[in-house]
Amino acid sequence: MRFVLLGAGVSGLSLVTLTGQAGVPSGLPFPALVPIAAIAGVAAWYAHRSWWPLAAVAAVAYAGLVLWPPVIVASYYAGLRLDRSRGIAAYLAGSLVVCVTSALVGAWRGGLPELMTATLGNALFMAAGAIGLPLVLGLWTRARRETAAERAARLEREQVMRAEQARAQERARIAREMHDVVAHRVSLIVLHAGALEVRTADDETARAAAMIGGIGREALSNLRDVLGVLRSPPRDAVPDGGPTGGAATGAPPASPRDEAAYRPPPTLGDLDRLLDQSRALGIAVTRHDEGDPRAVGAAVERTAYRVVQEALTNVHKHAGDASTDVRIRYGAGELEVEVRNAASGAPGEELPGAGWGLVGLRERVELLGGTLRTCAQDGGGFLVSARIPA
Template identity: 70%
Template sequence: MRFVLLGAGVFAASLLVVKGQLGVPSSLPLPVLVAVAAVAGLAAWQARRSWWPLAAVGAAGYVWLVMWPPLLVASYYAGLALSGRRLAAYLGGCLAVCGIAALAGAQRSGPYELMTATTGNALILALAVIGLPLALGLLVRTRREAAVERAERREHEQVMRAEQARAQERARIAREMHDVVAHRVSLMVLHAGALEMRAPDGETERAAALIGGIGREALANLRDVLGVLRTPGRESAVQPPPTLGDLDRLLDQSRALGIAVTRHDEGEARPVEPTVERTAYRVVQEALTNVHKHAGDAATDVLIRYGPGELEVEVRNQAPGSPPGELPGAGWGLVGLRERVELLGGTLRTSAQDGGGFLVSARIPA
């Protein structure tokens, strides 16, 4: 809409100039003058795409009829768009146009000579038609660039403040985990080692060794997490994240704690994305943890099914055979697991089964 109004304004001003109301009257027929003004208005309307046609029409109209509105608007857009050598080239072209117009005015004499060939009038007209709009365009562009620079600087400062706040929060979490969680797990490992050394029988010694091994693995994973928290972007330095290749070791740990775990694989096993494998491993890990917490030594089936475009994981436990021990929990395990699965575009389903069992089922695109 803005360029439509601009085109209409240039058409009206150009028509008034060539008819003599705002410039030198022309002896051309009115239809010709209207056509010339219409061409100028059309070029101004197209300035949203390219203002060079407007500059060409303005140069021709200025030399031929001293029709200055197109050249005035083109000079403003030149100030908005040009810099350096291109701006110097435009100024050189404008000087050439003024020179040619002066020569043409001297040949035609009368009002044309007065407007374009008289030194004082020519300078005033060139300053009003070319210099002032060009300076205005440069001023507007400078202000726009300054505003954009200020906005980018504010955005950068906001990003830096947000990064600093995140870094401080990560450091705080890392300190809390080190001072509380790592300390408690270290005590657990030390007590398990002492129990292993003073075990009265082989079964107790094996159980203590298992607890110590799990605790040391937890400490290693915890150190890895703390390193990532303190140094964002740091790769895992202790050991790579577990995948389905580590699943049997996880199941063996649950079997050593008295749970009868059976693994079933369906479909043709194939390589899938590492993030999918890690998520599938975490599904089984969290489900087995819940079995230990809430179902005691209930028999559990773990199913890994390779579908055409997805990987399905099911962990189904029977009703508890003996009362489970009281293990504390925050209640966020399944919530975090659901978020992890949904981030990959999958779905997680949990439901109680007839007879007292429980099912955790995940479908992950792969």
């Protein structure tokens, strides 16, 4: 809308100038003045898209008729858009040619046109008012816009840096809490299990203590990996299963701790070891593989492993020694994981937990486009079933 108003203003002011009420009279009949003013207005309206038509109209109109309104607008856009060195220099050179031409035409016409354009004082005054001041105003406006854009970009960068710093501090705080609380407690479990294994005279108790110590040491190793990830600098996010950080560029880890942070997480190849741990705790676990086993994505394998792990953990907590079936089914374009435990008369130990296991598991499955179904069975027991696109 403002460009329409600009064009209308230039057109009206040009018409007033051409009739001699705000400038040099053109000497042309009024019907000829209207299209000249209209052309100047249209060129001014179009200047926000292309500046050159307005510059051409302004040059011709000023040289022949001393029509100054288009020159003012053209000079402003020149300062706003042209390159500060070569562009502005070229525009000033062109303006000098136009002013000289206007002076020659004014001397030829004589009278008021000669007085306004061919005398040095008036020519300088017209050049300063119609060319110099609008040009400086355009340069100043552009400088303000660029300064505002740079300030906004700097504020955005500072905001991003503050957010990154806050995230890094929060990651470090979580890592400290996990190290000071969880790692300490698990270390005590491992130490007590080792002491029990050495001191007991019962072979079965010694084996159970050794298994508890092994699971505790594995938990400490996994916890160390997680702490390494939390304490490492944030890296660009990549799809699950792809390289991250230094691995993406071929750079080696900076330290053994960094190397531990990139230790591959468990997949379906580690599933039998997980099932053996549950069997050692007295749960009859049976594995069934259906379909043609084939390679699937690393993220799919990890998610399937976590489904079985969480389901077995819940069996330990709530179903005691209930027999459990683990079924891995390779379907057409998907991998189905099913963990079904029977009813048990012996209650579980009701071990403390965060209460978010199945919620986090559902989020993990849905991130891969899959679905998770959990429900109680009619005859007792519980079912955890996940379908993951493979």
